[in-house]
Amino acid sequence: MPRPWMSSVLLFASLLVRLTDGRVRPLVPPPPDIIAAEGITPPIEPFAVPIIGAALPRNGWTATADSVQDVNVPSNVLDGNTATMWHTEWTPVNAPLPHTITIDMNAMNVLDGITYLPRQDGSSNGNIGEHEVYISVDGTTFTLVAYGTWLDDNTEKSSDFEPIPARYIRIVALTEAGNRGPCGTEINVSNGGGYIPPPNGLGKWGPTIDFPLVPVAASIQPFTGKVVVWSSWSARTFSANLGQTVTALYDHLGSKTVTQRIVTNTGHDMFCPGISLDANGRTLVTGGDTSQKASIYTPSTDSWSSAANMNIPRGYQASATCSDGRIFTIGGSWSGGLGGKNGEIYDPKANTWSLLPGCPVAPMLTNDAQGIWRQDNHGWLFGWKDGSVFQAGPSIAMNWYGTGGSGSQNGVGSRASDGDSMCGNAVMFDAVAGKILTVGGSPDYQNAGATNAAHLITIGNPGSTPQVTTLNSMAYPRIFHNSVVLPDGTVFTSGGQSIGNPFYDTNLEFTPELWNPATNKFTQLVPNSTPRVYHSFALLMQDATVMSGGGGLCDTCSANHFDAQIYTPQYLLNADGSPATRPVITFASANTVVPGNTITLNTNTAVTSMSLIRYGSATHTVNTDQRRIPLPLTSAGTNSYKVTIPNDYGIALPGFWMLFAMNGNGVPSMAVSIKINGP
Structure with missing residues (x-):
């Protein structure tokens, strides 16, 4: 991957290999402020979690580098002493980037990640920013397994990737995070356990993209295919509401680079918002931690600006672009007060919000055990004909909302055999026929068993009763999963938990499933190795792959995932796993x-x-x-x-x-x- 190199000095603190062989590991819970903000409780039943963060013994390992200064030799990253480091030459010549360190484990291991500890002496000089991680079996041919940009602080960084056998691991530092000149302290590598090659015919997971934040929300930008992601006021936690948002921009089709930006000019902490793309491809982000504000990302200028404030403060609401280009939103009692979060609508041309008193939120509430704070969250909304919006869930009740005048609401029954399905998924896979697939969810936001149920909703004219059909179920129950419609009309579902436990990597589902509308069957696909649960996302990319990332945002807890993965569906591969020839x-x-x-x-x-x-x-x-x-x-x-x-x-x-x-x-x-x- 070509990169614009920059001149700098590189210091590595530590490089570690981590283990994920299925043994149970202790979980680090969220801190008290996160628990208070989310009202979460610990997991309610036993679980098994792969080890992440346990290092392989580094006996007999060696390290080499392209540059060194004095006693700051490469082997310092393997000595277990955070007071020593590897440092590239800064005198008499400031050795220019990129810089490379290669570790020889002197034996084959199955690897699934590395950790890198920046220097721990109080200086930020040398924190690695943009980087690439490679593995090799022979020390000659290296395969890229992860790339991206690490957060510029002194906390331990990681790059997780799918298990792969290797003897050598190499980190290439492309930039220094703060443009100060890079360095580091300890490096560890993790053991992927017993290696089973992924089968052909079920797609594959590609290199990991490392972000300098936990990507909780994401939007793909027209024409460029770049993905803008964001967390909250902080890269790793929320709840302070400082009127800013940490964002990053990933160039998937071009340079593969990840660039960070802290958005302060809108005064908006965009954590837990509603999101819609307007008629001009701009991303409208509403509410969240700063519950009344709205912000707009304009991809043509790569800029953020303020939109008019909403009339009703909201967080955890959903929104939907309507047939006339206006954007409807409803619900959202997680932030900005409890209850009464009736509908309102945004006019992008006039930059105004209008209340819709005829669009009450009450008919679409679930019966969540935590009350109204959860009952109006994450609506399944679909803009439809004549300015109407169809609400398919997550409540068992379905409703039509009209956006003309002061608004209207019409209840149209229940979703067949389904129950309340909070944090389930709904995907319009055939808009011409008005067909929507719904999968998974749970009766309560947390501490309740998820369902594996699937239903087909077919909508017609606004206000009419939809047809609801119970389908064959998924193989796995899921909450906090994500579903993406693919170009051929199949629907890809990944991640989730069988019991919803926000900020805990428990009861995990690693095996994606693909639903085929022609056969009404779910096919289990090749598993991935990184949990994608609460605060994760998935998007279809312009190259017909799927980007799946995020999870966590709980400060020092063990459920933070500063990365994303690319899934390549089988339709892009030959039977032997090689790339298929694509039409153009x-x-x-x-x-x-x-x-x-x-x-x-x-x-x-x-x-x-x-x-x-x-x-x-x-x-x-x-x-x-x-x-x-x-x-x-x-x-x-x-x-x-x-x-x-x-x-x-x-x-x-x-x-x-x-x-x-x-x-x-x-x-x-x-x-x-x-x-x-x-x-």
Whole structure:
């Protein structure tokens, strides 16, 4: 990966290998302020958790580096003494970056992560920022397993990755976190236990992306495909509400770099918000810790700005972009007071919020054991025809909300055999047919068993009673999981817990599942090794992979995950696991359309189907923006096709969409961006 190098001095404190062989390890609970803010209680039943953080014995290991100064030799990262360090040359020449340290374990081990401890002498000089982690079996050919940017402080850093056999591990320091000149103290490597090669045919997990924060919320940006992620006022904790937000921007399709920014100009702590992408591709972030504020991220200028304040303070609400381009929100008693969080709507053109007294929140409440504080959280909202919004859950009750005038509400029954399903998932996988898949969730926000239930909701005209069908269940019960619709209409679900315990990596589900609407079956996929539970996210990327990340944000607890992983679905792979040949969209007659328009698309080879998927945003299991539109093809000549955008803004919401083409083997192209202009 090419990087712009910078001149600096590098010091490594410590490098450690960590163990994850299935043995139970002690959990570090959240601190008192987090417990108070969330009202959480410890796990209620026994559990098993893989060891994370236990180091392999480093007897007989050696370390080499590209540069050294005096007694600060590479072997210091293996001596267990935090008072010693490896330091690159600073005199008589300041050795320029990048800098590399390579550890030879002198035997093969199964590795699944490293830890790096910066210097512990009170100085911040030398903290590694942007980095790459490689492994090798022979010391000659190295494979990238993790990359990204570490947080600039003196706490121990980690890079977790999928278990892999290796003898050598290498860290390449590309930048120094504060542009002061890098260094470090101890490095450990973790043992992945008994290694079983992942099977072919079930997709694969790729390199880990390290972030300088716990990525609780995320939004993918049109055209660039960059992902903006954020935590709270702090990179690792919340609840202080200091009117700022720690963010990072990840360039998935370009340089693969992660850059950090602390957003202060909006005065908004954007932890636990509602999120929607407006008709111009801007990310609207509402409420959260700073419960009345709203902020806008504009991808074309990579900038944050303030939007008008909401009328009702909120946290844990959901929002949905409507057919007319306005954005509806409801619920959110986690922050800003309890109860009465009725609907209101934002007009991006006028930058104004309007109350909708005819959209009461009461009909969509769950019966959570913790009361109203939880009962109106994380609504499953879908913008639909004529400015309507369909609320599919997580309550067992379903409702239609109208956004015209002072608003309206119409209850339309229960979700078949399902119960309240807090922190479950709902995905509109076929917007033309009004089809929504719901999976998992729990009757209570915590300390209640999750369900593995799945249901199909089919909606029609606004106000009409939807059809609800109970489907075959998932293999695993889940709460705090995430679901993503893929270009072929299948739905990928990953992570979660069988019993909801915020800020505890317990009762974990590591095996993703893929639901196929053609067969109504869930297929178990290749497991990953990092917990993705409370405060995690997942998004479909422009290259048709899935980014899954985050979890935690509980200060010093053991459930913090400063990273994300890329899952490559099997449709991008051959049977032997090698990359499949992808079709390429070589021409699009228009990239800005309105419903009813026809687009001509040329490809480099024959394709058999196309689909539109709206750019997504996700936090706390909610991704109301994602929806898929299957596009029937009409031949326009050799490898040339015409597709027509559905002639209804309720189906084809205004905003930016990813257009994919798939060949006869189901292999998708890279997406091209299409903007559907608003009315």
